[in-house]
Amino acid sequence: MTERGRGDVERSTERLQIGPSSLRWEEDRLVVEFDELGCPIPRRVRGRLVLTPQVQTQHRVLLAEAGQHWWWPVAPRARVEVELDHPKGTWSGQAYLDSNWGAGALERSFQTWNWSRGPLGDGAVILYDVVPREGEPRGVALQIDGRGQVQDFEVPALQPLPGTFWRVDRATRSDGPATLLRTLEDTPFYTRSLIRTELGGAAIDSVHESLSLDRFDSNLVKVLLPFRMPRWAR
Numbered sequence: 001m002t003e004r005g006r007g008d009v010e011r012s013t014e015r016l017q018i019g020p021s022s023l024r025w026e027e028d029r030l031v032v033e034f035d036e037l038g039c040p041i042p043r044r045v046r047g048r049l050v051l052t053p054q055v056q057t058q059h060r061v062l063l064a065e066a067g068q069h070w071w072w073p074v075a076p077r078a079r080v081e082v083e084l085d086h087p088k089g090t091w092s093g094q095a096y097l098d099s100n101w102g103a104g105a106l107e108r109s110f111q112t113w114n115w116s117r118g119p120l121g122d123g124a125v126i127l128y129d130v131v132p133r134e135g136e137p138r139g140v141a142l143q144i145d146g147r148g149q150v151q152d153f154e155v156p157a158l159q160p161l162p163g164t165f166w167r168v169d170r171a172t173r174s175d176g177p178a179t180l181l182r183t184l185e186d187t188p189f190y191t192r193s194l195i196r197t198e199l200g201g202a203a204i205d206s207v208h209e210s211l212s213l214d215r216f217d218s219n220l221v222k223v224l225l226p227f228r229m230p231r232w233a234r
Helices: 219-227
Strands: 009-011 015-018 021-026 029-037 044-055 061-064 069-086 089-101 110-120 123-132 138-144 150-152 158-161 170-173 179-186 190-199 202-212
Touching (some): 044 089, 061 110, 069 110, 069 123, 069 138, 110 190, 123 170, 123 202, 158 190, 170 190, 170 202
Antiparallel strands (some): 009 015, 029 044, 044 069, 061 069, 069 089, 110 123, 110 202, 123 138
16 A cells, blocks of 8 residues: 555556556556555565456446546456465455546545445355545446346345444445444544345445545544555655
8 A cells, every 4th residue: 555656657558567566457457566665663564465356247338427437346246366475375266356536536526435345156246335526426236147148127225234433434235134243443534344144135244435535635633644554656
């Protein structure tokens, strides 16, 4: 999550280089090689990540007219293998790959969003709730099968989730009560969690995130960010 200047970025159709780290497609795999310094206590973080999509889509969703912000669930189901040189470690498991892009800063287009992704059969189910700066709140509910076919379904009822230490509001969509299984990351403007919901009669364990762009845009958070994200000016 190191912030770097324009001179540290190189991009082509198949490769993105940011400082000493890079992402590239090798046939059907996404290979990420990283060599960074941790923060706030500097320590080397170096290794390699290989993501292999199991399901891919070409489905794009316009999340906000203002700023033309789009979202693309590139690989709603994938496998990942991680090998760390420093600190030493390896692991593998389920993975997910998506892409967001737009013509302006996120905090100028959105107030908040809640997102979740969980496995369903040989595919996945994804829920997205956004509150834009302009226009009405929007909910997106997608079911994606093992062939990458995407089907919209009726957005379930909004269900609250417990708040966080930093008082970031969390909510999700579910046919019944939603259960918080574990909080993975808790910050003044963002939280990532494991949750259990009910969709179409099935219990689904999903990765969930809540993002408050009002918090992100506050002066206090801007002061704190450099302690979590190193910045290299060039």
